[in-house]
Amino acid sequence: MIRLTIDGQEVTVPEGTMIVDAAARLGVDVPVYCYHQALGPLGACRMCLVQVEKMPKLVTGCTTAVTEGMVVHTKGGAVEKGRKGVLEFLLINHPLDCPVCDKGGECYLQDYTFEYGPGRGRFQEPKIQKVKNGPINDLVLIDQERCVLCQRCVRFMGDYVGEEQLLLEGRGVETVVTTVDHQPATSQFTGNVIDLCPVGALLSAPYYHKGRPWNIDRHSTVCPHCPVGCSSLATTRESHIIRLEGRPVPDRDWGWLCDRGRFGYDFGYHADRIADSWVKERATSAAQATRDVAEWMQQTNAQYGPGSIGFVMGGQFTAEEAHLIKKFAHDVAQSDNVAVMRNVRGYLPAALNGTFQDLTEADTVVFVGVDPYEAVPVVHLKLRDRLRHFSQLKVLGVGPRRLTRDTMPGRDYLVASQDEAVFFARALAAAAKDGPGVQTLVDSVRDYVLPVSDADIEAFGQALLDAEHLSLLWDGENAAMAEVLAVLAGLREKPTAVLPTFGPVNWRGYEQAGIDPRYDNVEELLNKTRTGEIRMLVLWGADLTRDLPDRQLAEQALAKADYVVSAQVVPPLDMPYIDALLPVATWGEVEGTYVNMEGRLSIGAAGVQPPGQARPTRTYVANWGRLFRQDFGLDDEWDPFDSAQGDLISRAGNNHGPAQAVPRPGTRDASQEWTIIEGDWVMENGMPSEILEPRETEFVARVSPEDAARLGIGEHGGYVEAQTAGGTVMIGVQADPAIVERTLWIPRGSRHDWAQHLEGLVKLTRPEEVPSV
Amino acid sequence: MKPEWNQWAREFKEQYPGANSALMPLLHRIQAEEGWLSDETIHDVATLFDLPESYVESVASFYSLFFRNQVGKKVVHVCVGLSCALAGSDRLMENLEHRLGIKEGQTTADGEYTLLEAECLAACNQAPVVQVNLRYFEGLDPERPDVLLESSKSPEEEVKP
Numbered sequence: 001m002i003r004l005t006i007d008g009q010e011v012t013v014p015e016g017t018m019i020v021d022a023a024a025r026l027g028v029d030v031p032v033y034c035y036h037q038a039l040g041p042l043g044a045c046r047m048c049l050v051q052v053e054k055m056p057k058l059v060t061g062c063t064t065a066v067t068e069g070m071v072v073h074t075k076g077g078a079v080e081k082g083r084k085g086v087l088e089f090l091l092i093n094h095p096l097d098c099p100v101c102d103k104g105g106e107c108y109l110q111d112y113t114f115e116y117g118p119g120r121g122r123f124q125e126p127k128i129q130k131v132k133n134g135p136i137n138d139l140v141l142i143d144q145e146r147c148v149l150c151q152r153c154v155r156f157m158g159d160y161v162g163e164e165q166l167l168l169e170g171r172g173v174e175t176v177v178t179t180v181d182h183q184p185a186t187s188q189f190t191g192n193v194i195d196l197c198p199v200g201a202l203l204s205a206p207y208y209h210k211g212r213p214w215n216i217d218r219h220s221t222v223c224p225h226c227p228v229g230c231s232s233l234a235t236t237r238e239s240h241i242i243r244l245e246g247r248p249v250p251d252r253d254w255g256w257l258c259d260r261g262r263f264g265y266d267f268g269y270h271a272d273r274i275a276d277s278w279v280k281e282r283a284t285s286a287a288q289a290t291r292d293v294a295e296w297m298q299q300t301n302a303q304y305g306p307g308s309i310g311f312v313m314g315g316q317f318t319a320e321e322a323h324l325i326k327k328f329a330h331d332v333a334q335s336d337n338v339a340v341m342r343n344v345r346g347y348l349p350a351a352l353n354g355t356f357q358d359l360t361e362a363d364t365v366v367f368v369g370v371d372p373y374e375a376v377p378v379v380h381l382k383l384r385d386r387l388r389h390f391s392q393l394k395v396l397g398v399g400p401r402r403l404t405r406d407t408m409p410g411r412d413y414l415v416a417s418q419d420e421a422v423f424f425a426r427a428l429a430a431a432a433k434d435g436p437g438v439q440t441l442v443d444s445v446r447d448y449v450l451p452v453s454d455a456d457i458e459a460f461g462q463a464l465l466d467a468e469h470l471s472l473l474w475d476g477e478n479a480a481m482a483e484v485l486a487v488l489a490g491l492r493e494k495p496t497a498v499l500p501t502f503g504p505v506n507w508r509g510y511e512q513a514g515i516d517p518r519y520d521n522v523e524e525l526l527n528k529t530r531t532g533e534i535r536m537l538v539l540w541g542a543d544l545t546r547d548l549p550d551r552q553l554a555e556q557a558l559a560k561a562d563y564v565v566s567a568q569v570v571p572p573l574d575m576p577y578i579d580a581l582l583p584v585a586t587w588g589e590v591e592g593t594y595v596n597m598e599g600r601l602s603i604g605a606a607g608v609q610p611p612g613q614a615r616p617t618r619t620y621v622a623n624w625g626r627l628f629r630q631d632f633g634l635d636d637e638w639d640p641f642d643s644a645q646g647d648l649i650s651r652a653g654n655n656h657g658p659a660q661a662v663p664r665p666g667t668r669d670a671s672q673e674w675t676i677i678e679g680d681w682v683m684e685n686g687m688p689s690e691i692l693e694p695r696e697t698e699f700v701a702r703v704s705p706e707d708a709a710r711l712g713i714g715e716h717g718g719y720v721e722a723q724t725a726g727g728t729v730m731i732g733v734q735a736d737p738a739i740v741e742r743t744l745w746i747p748r749g750s751r752h753d754w755a756q757h758l759e760g761l762v763k764l765t766r767p768e769e770v771p772s773v
Numbered sequence: 774m775k776p777e778w779n780q781w782a783r784e785f786k787e788q789y790p791g792a793n794s795a796l797m798p799l800l801h802r803i804q805a806e807e808g809w810l811s812d813e814t815i816h817d818v819a820t821l822f823d824l825p826e827s828y829v830e831s832v833a834s835f836y837s838l839f840f841r842n843q844v845g846k847k848v849v850h851v852c853v854g855l856s857c858a859l860a861g862s863d864r865l866m867e868n869l870e871h872r873l874g875i876k877e878g879q880t881t882a883d884g885e886y887t888l889l890e891a892e893c894l895a896a897c898n899q900a901p902v903v904q905v906n907l908r909y910f911e912g913l914d915p916e917r918p919d920v921l922l923e924s925s926k927s928p929e930e931e932v933k934p
Contacts, residue, residue, distance in 0.1 A: 154827075164825030169834040180827045181812060 004070040019061035019072055020048050030074050031083065031112045033198045034150035035062035038254045038385065039160060045090075045150045047112065049082040050074050058082045080116065087117035093128045093173055095145045103200035105213030109148065128173055136166070137184035138694035139191060139205050139263050144176040147201035153177060153193035160384060162407035163187040177201070188377055191262035195246050195255065206263060206691045207243040211235065219605035220247060222594045223261040224316040224587040226682045227505050228378045229596030230257050234265065234588060236607040241265045241588050252356075254385070258377035259695065260682045267687040268588055268608065272570045275612025278581040286583070286613040290620060293538075293580050294627035296563045297333055300536045306334035310525045310534040314341030315541020315569065318592020318604065319509030319640045321617040325540055326514050328621040331632040337534055339522035340510045341542035343549060343749050344502050346476030347518045351651050352485055354471055354497020355598040360386055361495070362393065364467035365410075368424075369399040369417060370475035370501045371738065373408070375680035376597065379473065379499070383408060396463060398423060399475075400677040401745060402738040413452055413460060414740060417677060418665040421480035422448050423457065424464075425662045428488065430454070431461030437487040437659030444664045464488060469495045475680060476502035479519065480662045487659050499597050501680060504541070508595035512640050512649060523550070529557035536563040540617070541584070543572035545756065546686065547749050567620070570688055573756065584617060585610035593640040599649040601640055674761045675743045684747035699732035700752060702745040703764070708735030712766045721767045725760025730767065774817040778803065782821040792822035796832055800839055809840040837891070838907075844887040845880045849921070850904040854893030860900035861915035866890075868918045886922075 003012045006023050013022045018041055020030045033045035043063035050061040053071040058078060073079060091113065098104045130144035151168065154177060158164040165185040169178050179185050193202045216237045223230040223244065231253055235243035244265045246255030267273065277289035284292075300308050311329045313322050329335045359365070359382045372379040384407065387393050395410025397403030400417050404410035415423045422445045428435065429442040450457065464470065470492065474481060489496040504510075511517045526544070528534040530553065537557070543566075544554035558564055558577035566572055567584040575581075591606040610616070618634070625632050643650045668675075683692070684700055699717025711720050717734030722744075731754045739745050744764065746755050781802050785795035799818060804810055810833055819826040833839045840848075851857075851866045866888075870876055873886050880887040896902045899911030903921055910921050 158825060158827065164827040167827035167831045169830065171835045171837070180830065 002066045002068050002070075004066050004068070004072065006072045007074055013066055015065075017066050019050055019052075019059075019064050019066060019070075022066050023050075023061065023072070023074060028074055030061045031108070031116060032062055033108060033148055034152060036152055036156075036196065039152060039155050042151060042155070045148060046086045047083065047090075049079060049086065051076060051079050083112075083116040084118050087113055088121050088123075090148050091117070091121055092123045093145070094148075095127060095132075097146075098200075100209075101143075101146065101200040102203050102208060102210075103197075107200055108198040109146075109200070130176055133203070133208070134178075135184060135205075136179060136193070136202070137186065137190055139259060139691070140185070140194060141203040141205050141208060142177060143201050143203065144178075146199050147177055148199050149175055149177070150198060152196040152198070153202055156193060156196055157185070157187060157190070160388070161187060161189045161381065162384060163189070165190070166193070188259045188373075189256065189381065191259045192246065192256050194262075195257075204243060204263075206266075207235070210242045211237045216242070217607060218245075219588075219607040221588065221604045221607075222596070222602045223257060224505055224594070224604070225261045225264055225685055225687065226376050226680075227501060227503055227507075227597035228376045229505065229594050229600070229602060230261055230378050231255065231602060232257060232261070234605070234607050236588075239609045240269055241608055254381075256378055256381050258682065260377065260685075260692065263691045264687060264689040265588070266689050266691050267569065268586060269611060270570070270688045270690060272688045273611060273614075274568055274570060274581065274583045275614055277583060277613050278578075280579060286615060289580055289582060290623045291627060293563075293565050293582070294624045296536060296565070296579075297538075297624070298628065300562065301334060304535050307337055308534055309333045309335045309536045309538060310337040310339070310529055311335065311538045311540065312339050312341050312522060312525065312542040312544070313510050313515055313540050314504050314543060314547065316505055316587050317510075317541055317617060318590060319506065319513050319595060319601075320592040320638075321540075321590065322506075322510040322513035322515055323638050323640075324617055324621050324634070325538075327632065327636070327638075328624065329538075332621075332625055332628050332630050337525050337528065338515050339525045340507050340515055340517035341504060341539075341544070341547055342502075342507075342517070342519045342522055343547040344476035345479035345519040345549065346474065346500070346502065347479070347482055348474065348476070348485070348498055348500040349482070350508075350599060350649055352489055352496075352498045353597075353599045353649075353651065354499050355600070355648065356382055356499075358469065358471045358495065358497035358499070359383055360389075361469045362386060362467075362471040362497075363390065364394040364396065364463060364470050366464070366470070366472045367395070367397045367399065367403040368420060368472055368474040368481060369403075369477045369679075370473050371397075371401075371403045371405070371679060372473055372501065373405060375475065375501045375682060376473075377682060379501070380408065394463065394467070396460065398460075400675070400743065401679070401740060405738070413456065415450060415452060416665075416668070416675070417477045419448075419450060420478040421484050421662045422665065423450055423452065423460075424481065424484040424488070426450065427457050427461030427464060428484070428491065429461070430458035431465050432491055435487075435491040437490060440659040441484065441487050441662055443661040445662055448664060465492060467492075467494070470497070472496075472498045473501055474498055476500055477678070483660055483662060501597060503680070503685075505596075506594050508597075508599055508649060509593055509601075509640065512593075512595055512601075512643065513638075522548075523553070526553050526557040529561050532560060535561060537561045537565065539564065539566040539568075539572075539574065541567060541569070543568070543574055543686075545577075546573040546751065551756065551759070567617070569614075570686070573751070573753075582620065583610075583612060583614035584620070585614050589614070590616045590618075595640070595649060599651070601644055601647045601649065672761070673742060673763055676758055676761055677743055677745050678748040679745060681747040684750050686749055686751050697732070697734065698752075699734040700747050700750055701731050701733045701755070702736035702739050703733055704739045704741045704743065705735040705737055706741050707764075708733070711764060719767055720764045722754070722758060722764050723762045724758055725762075726757055729754045729757050731755075731758070731764075733764075774813075774821075775806075778817065778821060782818075786822070792824055793828075796822060796824065796829065797836075800829075800833060804839060809843050811843075837889075843880065845885050847885060847906055848887045848889060848904075850889050850891035850894070850907075851877075852892075852894040852896075852900070852902045852904075853890045854897070854900075856893075856897035856900040857902055862901040865901050865903070865913060865915040865918060868915060869921075872918050872922065 048061040049058040051073040231247040248255030397412040548554040567582040789795040
């Protein structure tokens with residue numbers, strides 16, 4: 001630790017700390033443009049000039065590391081003169097168009113000029129004119145005249161994200177930030193440069209001229225698009241969310257967002273949003289729909305007794321809403337058949353659930369079936385951050401496709417989804433055959449044939465055991481992995497953390513509210529519906545035909561139920577089966593708690609009105625309670641933070657019983673030429689967005705480049721004919737080097753109708769005539 | 774990509790500690806042969822050195838003597854620094870433009886001449902100064918640009934970058 005004095009106050013900081021950060025500890029603000037803690041020092045803008053005693057000239061506080069006994073002055077004549085000079089230079093070619101600038105009022109160039117700058121410049125020559133509001137891509141604009149060339153954006157995209165799509169072009173006053181070959185930047189992290197830009201150069205295209213700081217409100221919230229639950233700020237104006245920004249949390253989160261999250265905030269007022277109540281395919285009033293549903297529930301209960309109504313929670317509801325549904329089901333509808341909608345069969349006990357801190361400390365990371373870049377993009381950035389600090393980070397992928405990539409290099413072990421647990425079990429058996437539970441685990445798969453050599457299997461097992469700090473990301477596809485992970489954690493005496501990447505986004509929140517989120521639970525509920533034990537289904541955000549892996553079960557249950565009530569934000573694929581479709585308030589319209597994949601509780605604020613007849617869950621259950629003439633105590637004392645340690649859910653309990661054998665996977669039908677695999681892709685999570693339309697593609701399925709060439713698919717994708725058990729469908733496909741040959745990857749829960757009809761895929765063929773797109 | 778570029782890239786890589794430092798010599802070498810650096814060249818050099826394309830573009834665009842557009846056989850740089858401006862470089866530029874029938878930044882239709890501005894060429898005592906293919910012509914009379922064009926006809930005197 002180093003002790004130094006800043007403005008007469010003594011402070012002790014770790015070695016290697018820069019003066020600006022040491023000053024920040026004391027609450028002393030040193031102005032900076034180019035410096036950002038996540039990106040490291042650069043010294044390009046010269047804004048952070050400070051005086052250090054015994055140094056002949058002013059020094060930049062962002063590139064000067066502290067030394068023992070250093071005496072720093074951030075105020076005083078010399079520093080003030082220095083800052084004034086820097087600002088005068090920065091403003092020489094600045095257009096001073098603050099009145100029409102989106103960043104006006106949120107701009108460090110304004111703030112620092114006001115605080116430290118000269119009242120007027122002395123430069124009288126004409127200003128250099130450059131591109132105004134040119135595109136970085138469809139979502140980000142650049143005003144090159146306003147740029148101060150701090151390089152935050154260039155360094156973020158290049159060094160941090162590893163996708164070098166921005167650059168400085170030219171020299172001196174002619175220098176501009178632009179894209180490679182002047183082509184649109186395609187990275188899914190480009191939106192972050194808007195937050196990073198300290199001035200008005202990089203702007204959000206959908207927010208362009210939409211609001212000024214004095215006519216907007218900002219609400220602290222959580223992004224609802226994937227289980228990462230990024231901390232963010234929603235900007236609202238006239239009851240519309242018109243912008244989402246990252247919200248850094250000191251010492252924990254840089255506030256990065258992916259473009260899906262940053263720009264996908266418009267589903268609440270998208271044309272597809274359900275704003276009317278529908279009963280038996282006819283629009284009706286919200287009050288009538290509520291009465292009808294209550295009547296059906298009363299009827300069902302009267303006729304078939306308690307437990308005849310099933311409730312399934314899906315969507316993006318808050319933990320509090322899940323609690324209300326559960327409470328209503330139990331107290332009023334007399335049913336404990338309440339489940340969480342699941343699209344994969346895996347479940348992770350909280351005891352094994354790691355946090356993002358585990359990613360920043362890991363020396364080995366294993367992706368089990370999941371490509372974080374696509375499923376949970378900001379986790380990819382967190383791992384990039386780790387890689388910057390720890391270049392030896394070992395990255396291993398286990399799954400039916402390549403899961404590592406150029407920006408996250410590592411080793412892939414290609415095994416079918418159904419073999420993932422076998423692969424792990426055998427790896428553990430090879431590396432630690434006497435370990436507790438290992439022999440039981442591997443008992444029925446000892447001679448199961450894997451497409452990986454024994455040496456590789458053992459090496460993988462050794463890597464799992466040798467890791468000092470092991471973090472695993474798991475997509476939940478292979479349910480037997482839960483068993484393996486528990487044994488693995490027991491074997492290792494060093495930190496072992498698992499981060500589940502599956503949804504629904506707030507499933508942990510629903511679990512906290514007392515609903516069993518395991519697949520078995522929802523499966524049992526639907527089986528009971530199929531057999532007629534449950535007569536009515538209330539689907540709260542759940543879309544069975546879209547999400548349930550067992551599509552047949554979903555369809556049979558829906559067809560069998562006397563009544564299907566579905567509360568949704570956008571039209572579900574269940575539509576043909578639905579008796580009452582209820583418009584419901586969603587993210588941004590209701591305040592409540594979200595629990596993300598690291599088990600952290602955060603509050604999503606309410607900032608806007610739900611459109612049309614859409615009403616909060618609370619209103620529905622309160623009205624139904626009234627119609628049942630039953631006061632069921634809406635205001636009980638349940639609080640999701642009750643079981644939390646700080647803002648993390650409790651990891652206690654879930655004691656693992658004795659190990660159980662990994663079940664032997666069924667043999668694959670060798671006559672099937674193609675394998676279909678599924679993966680989470682945040683772009684295809686089902687929430688519509690007009691803003692993101694330029695980023696959307698019809699060609700959401702993927703095949704290997706070799707297969708794509710055979711099928712005649714061009715660079716941006718194309719249609720192919722898929723011959724399936726049920727006939728021929730046209731599917732949109734593109735090439736992806738991560739996919740292995742004879743494999744068709746489709747995004748899990750895709751809203752493309754054809755994605756639901758690929759069962760029994762026989763082959764893909766080039767269509768006779770490619771329909772124009 | 775020309776086959777010999779690979780060889781040059783290997784040679785420069787051996788001469789310098791890293792790809793970053795070997796970049797400029799290779800760009801010079803390629804420009805000496807090709808006359809300029811096209812988008813494809815930038816892409817190829819990036820591939821040769823395993824550098825991001827954005828980095829190569831940043832370097833190439835930073836230096837005014839790397840040409841990102843096709844130039845004529847003779848590149849005329851007219852100094853527009855302070856001393857030369859006082860000595861009539863703007864008039865000289867006008868006369869050259871008139872004489873060649875092009876504007877600053879352009880190349881003659883026959884591909885002979887490219888006319889460019891240069892910041893201070895550090896020969897202020899001999900202002901106004903012009904470079905033709907990097908060879909200095911000093912103490913010029915702004916009204917007599919022909920001197921410059923005629924005397925630069927002997928190619929063996931030219932200095933290659």
